[in-house]
Amino acid sequence: MDANEISGYLAKGLTWLSVGGGGYMVSLVGLGLAHALSQEINSQTELEQVVNQEVSKLGLDRSKIKARFGENGIDYVVKKADKHLLNIGGSIVSTRATVRHELYHILKGDTEHKSFLRTIFLEEPRACVYGLFKLKL
Numbered sequence: 001m002d003a004n005e006i007s008g009y010l011a012k013g014l015t016w017l018s019v020g021g022g023g024y025m026v027s028l029v030g031l032g033l034a035h036a037l038s039q040e041i042n043s044q045t046e047l048e049q050v051v052n053q054e055v056s057k058l059g060l061d062r063s064k065i066k067a068r069f070g071e072n073g074i075d076y077v078v079k080k081a082d083k084h085l086l087n088i089g090g091s092i093v094s095t096r097a098t099v100r101h102e103l104y105h106i107l108k109g110d111t112e113h114k115s116f117l118r119t120i121f122l123e124e125p126r127a128c129v130y131g132l133f134k135l136k137l
Helices: 003-037 044-058 096-108 116-133
Strands: 065-069 076-080 083-088
Touching: 044 065, 044 096, 076 096, 083 096, 096 116
Parallel strands: 065 083
Antiparallel strands: 076 083
8 A cells, every 4th residue: 555545545544533523513503503493481480480390200309400590691500518509690502401411411421531532432421311301322
């Protein structure tokens, strides 16, 4: 095998990797944007009601989850000691589907892992699917 043949295979491989990876990322972003079609949350009171309903559906311990509305426009969940902080930022995608998405991270123990590849290829896709379709993967 000469250098030209090797570089040809490498170019084809990188092309397919970029097409596949690009398609994957577009679909992941699309799932995230679809969250905006769910019931919007506009206050701390609404957030508490939705969290109570969704926590009971997942069988999580509500006493170990602190819900906070309207902090910096970002939706996330983090583990602090033996509790989780669920922040729903008050943006256009602060919805019931987003709450389900973040609670699913708690259910699956995703707040315990710090691997970028695990997050992108396992944790985020399955949380997106549960957030939108309530399918447990």
